Amino acid sequence: MSGFGTRAVHAGSGHDAQTGAVIPAISLSTTFAQSAPSVPIGKYEYSRSDNPNRDGFETVVASLENAKYALGFASGSAAIAVILHTLTLGDHVVSVSDVYGGTHRYFTKVANHSGINVSFSGDLEKELPTLLNEKTKLVWIETPSNPTLSLTDISKIKSIIVDYQAKHPTQKISLVVDNTFLSPYIQTPLDHGADIVMHSVTKYLNGHSDVVMGVAATNDDAIAERLRFFQNAIGAIPSPFDSWLAHRGLKTLHLRVRQASNNANAIAKYLAASDKVLKVNYPGLENHPQRGIFLKQHNHGLGGGMISFRIKGGKEAASKFTSSTKIFTLAESLGGVESLLEVPSIMTHGGIPVAEREANGIFDDLIRLSCGIEDEEDLIADIKQALEAATN
Ligand SMILES: Cc1ncc(COP(=O)(O)O)c(C=O)c1O
Structure with a gap:
């Protein structure tokens, strides 16, 4: 198999066989000619069912996630909804508690x-054996979690499911991993035992903050058929x-994720050394509490582009910091070429009750x-001046 960048x-x-075009044309046709009733001339019939551009995108995602199949969706939320739609009345799902707010809302x-x-469980490795029951069909993980960046050991969760299924051989439980925060350049969950990996393509896969889209990938023929x-x-x-657009974005995924991750690593170290900061959550730091999972699960020794940290001075300092940066833009979302920042307690996670949110470390x-x-030195200079503005 070729290397990641070559596949990307x-x-x-x-x-294009006819024109020689190196980059595929955008195929806007909603329908495709047939030579006889129900005998399409080519591979495609109707664009909701399949389309050349979606096909190209799905092929490259499948390749990068080491999957047989990938399926594109209108958004990450649509991917979540369709995965959940494959369940039926009375089915049961177990999820990590600090999932993306929209996933929590959907559930x-x-x-x-x-x-x-x-x-929901705040400690799936410990609690999963007691949470599984005869109705359980899905186990849902996000690793790293949002926004506290704690890690879950995918293969350990899989082994708990396998042990349970050995005693209940007719029950099929699928392990789903939302891989939005790392991208397949850093983590390939199917290799660790996940049955489905999904993404908000809106983030790293597209990478330019100009497309809302989702994808799910799997190696399981029956799951793929049902999702399709x-x-x-x-x-x-x-x-x-x-x-x-998302297919074009994917061609530089490895370069973007490497640079974002190297920047994040330098910024996390800078924040950890600052007397204006209470705590830094970053999987790439040597003192991250789940270092063992990082070493096992993250490729290329990369921690990803996401960091969270607690600033000294409470919510006033947080608000002042986020209004003082000049390169980091105060906005929701993540995974684009440009640096963004936000305050989860009042933005992405504002809908979660205070006690629940604080129990998950979202102060x-x-x-x-x-x-x-962007350039590492510029980002660090921006963080430095904003820390000074916020805490003086
Ligand atoms: C981890 C994660 N999963 C899923 C989603 C939902 O994706 P979308 O916004 O593309 O619907 C998001 C969006 O922020 C996310 O961060």
């Missing part, structure tokens, strides 16, 4: 309408243009950074 550039991206305010029950059926039946699919003084691919 070439997978799903052959030359507790949408999936419950279809009779799906979700149990629901993808078409529900119709929450990405447009050809978004698929084309009012916590700031989340999405490090972009």
Whole structure:
């Protein structure tokens, strides 16, 4: 198999046979000609079911995630919804508690309408054996978690599921990993035992903050068939243009993620040494409490582009810091070429009750950074001046 960068550039991206174009055209046609009823001339029939641009995008994601199949969706949220739609009335899901707020919202305010029950756990490795029951169909992990960047050992969770299934051989439980925060350049969950890996493509995979899109990938034929059926039946699919843009973004994934991660590593070290900072959460730091999982699960020794830290001076200092940066833009989202920052307690995680949020380490003084691919010295200078402005 070729290296990651070669696959990112070439997978799903052959030359156009007719024109020789090196980059695929955007295929806007909604329908495709047939030579006889139900005998399409080529591979495609109707663009909701399949489309050349979505196909190219799905092919490269499958290659990068070491998967047989990948399926594109209109957003990361649509990918989550379709995965949950494959369950039926009375089914049970176990999820880590500090999942993305929108995933938590989907579990507790949408999936419950279809009779799906979700149990949350702050310590899945310890509690999963007691949370699994005869109705459990999915276990949902985000690693690193958002925004506190704690890690979950994917293969350990898988082994708990395998042990349970040995005693309940007719019950199939799928392990889903949301890999949005790292991208397949750093972590390939299917290699560690996950059954489905999903992404908000909106973040690192597209990487330029100009597409909202999602994807799910798997090696399991039955899961892929069921997801493909629901993808078409529900119709929450990405447009050809978004698929084309996201495919273009993927060609530089390895370069972007490496640079963002190197920047984040330098910034995390700078913050950890600062007397204006209470605590730094970054998987790449040697004193991260789950160093062993980092060493086992993260490729290339990279911690990713996301950091969170608690600033001294409470929520006033957090607010002042986020209004004082000149390169980091105060905005939600992450994973783009440009650096962003936010205060989770009042932005992305504002909907979670205070006690629950603080139990998960999301205090009012916590700031989340999405490090972009700008120059390291400029980003550190920006953090330095904002820390001074916020704490003086
Ligand atoms: C970890 C994670 N998963 C899923 C989503 C949902 O993706 P989207 O915004 O593309 O619907 C997000 C969005 O922020 C996210 O951060």
